[in-house]
Amino acid sequence: MKVMKWSVIALAVSAGTSQMALASQxxxxxxxxxxASLDLLLRNTYFNRDYKDGAGDVRSWGQGFITTFESGFTQGTIGVGVDAYGLLGVRLDGGRGYNYGAMFERDSNGDPERDLSQAGAAIKAQFSNTVIKYGNQFPSMPVLAYDDSRLLPESFTGTLVTSNEIEGLELNAGRFTADSTMQSSSRDDVGLKSINVVGGTYAFNENLSTSLYFADNEDVAKKKYANVNYVMPFSSDQSLSFDFNIYRSDYDKDYVQAADTTFNDDGSVDELGARESHDNTIWSLAAKYSVGAHAFILAHQRVSGDRGYDYDIGDGGGSIWVANSYYSDFNSKDERSWQASYELDFSGYGVPGLFWKTAYVYGDNVDTGTGEGKEREFFNQVQYVVQSGPAKDLSLKLRNSIYRSNSDMREYYSPDLNEIRAFVEYPLSIL
Known part of the structure; x- marks a missing residue:
């Protein structure tokens, strides 16, 4: 449920323009x-979901403290170092009956926790331009991506190798055995057995890049991902870019049976997952025209296969790198969705640091089992980052989603709602 970040794509494209070896890091x-560096991020987060049927409204407000330490590497042929973090979230509002479960887990009495905390560390070694890291970390790959869209970030425990020996080419390989979600102090509240990941991104030149990844989530799914991003510059402030993303997933039969199991009125089990194949393909194609301070985006996304696209199943809440991902991800079975959006950078109008995005996404053709599901979302987000003065780098972000669907979709996915998310962030560099 993340808004696709074009900045990530731009960074991948600009990673390198030749096949020459890099100077050794x-x-x-x-x-x-x-x-070494030591940073503290102060994050204040407010969530409010107003369900239009009047039931189950949730709201939560919390203050987060995210401390991260990254050492340098010792000198020599092989350098070693340590990364560490400490997380603390304090609930300011959102008691029993209103607490948003993705911010604060509940105790044995069903009440939201007053606070949650966690600490983690990883050891790392570097040879030339290759780094191997073992321990608690925040991986960000299309098939394994931590979620940082609430109060505190999701984290994983495992090993990750990142290699940048050839300019423009980044290779990743890793194995993770625990996943701690955003609302939990537990080291592994998801029950992840293991997930193996391999892949990378290559920038052919400053305008064209591709990515290819594979993940094997034990007893859950095997996923393949591919991306092509191309930027066609027309002038210094005008360009047309295309971004294509595709996932192919094969889900384990036992996982599907457990995920899709429901109960009949008499209490007997109705196993909807008892089919032989459990595959899914989801792809999106987005075109973005940028001119000066303005950007116009059109996107189309499709889902096919035996079921919808599942994520946050041990592979992280951010592992859905497709165009139409906002409150809804438009990732249900057989769904087709279209997006029209607009972005405005107010720097061109004398207000640097102010940015606005608005989007409308419509989806239909969802196989709900009872009929055709249809949904639509109107999204707005405004963000301002203070550029100078005592409050330099203070970030204020407000986003709103208005979500509506037909009766078939409401039963299948989500009731109608209006959602507000507000974030205030202030980064402090201590070391």
């Missing part, structure tokens, strides 16, 4: 302490 290391 390790040879340029200054030392464990000399290259």
């Amino acid at each position: 390790q040879s340029e290391s200054k030392g464990f302490v000399e290259d």
Whole structure:
């Protein structure tokens, strides 16, 4: 449920423009302490979901403290270092009956926790331009991506190798065995057995990049992902870009049976997942025309296969890198969706740091089992980052989603709602 980040795509495209080997990062290391950093992010988050049927409204307000330490690497052929973090979330509002479960887990009495905390660390080693890290970390790959869209970030425990030996080419390989969600202090509240990931991104030049990833989530799913991003510049402030994303997933039969099991009125089990194949394909194609301070986006997304696209099943709440992902991800069985959106950077009008995005997404053809599901979402987000002065880098973000669907879709996915999310963030560099 993340808004697709075009900045991530731009960074991938600009990662490199030749096949020449990079200068060694390790040879340029200054030392464990000399290259170290210690940062504190103060994050205040407010969520309010107003369900239009009048039942189950939720709201939650919390203050988060996110401390991250990253050491440098010791000098020598192989450098070693340590990364660590500490997380603390304090509930300011949202008691029993209103608490939003994705911000604060509930105790044994069903009441939301007053606070939650977690600490983690990872050891790392670097040789040339390759880093291997083991421990608690925040991976960000299309088939394994931590979620940071609420109060505190999701984290994973495992090993990740990242190699940048060739300019423009980044390779990743990893194995993770625990997933701690955003609302939990537990190290593994998802029950992840293991997930193996391999893949990478290559920038052919400053305008064209591709990505290919594969993940094997034990007893859950095997996923393949591919991306092509192309930017066609017309002038210094005008361009047309295309972004294509596709996932192919094969879900384990036992996982599908457990996920789709419902109960009949007499209490007997109705196993909807008892079919032989459980595959899914979801793809999206987006075109973005940028001119000066303005950007216009059109996107189309389709889902096919035996079921909808599942994520946040041990692979992280951010592992859905498709165009039409806002409150709804428009990822249900057989769904087709269209998006029209507009972005405005107020820097061109003398207000640097102010940015606005609005989008409308419509989806239909959903196989709900009872009929055709249809849904639509109207999304708005405004963000301002203070550019100078004592409050420099203070970020204010307000987003709103208005979600509506027909009766078949309401029973299948979500009731109608109006949602408000507000974030105030202030980063502090301590070291």
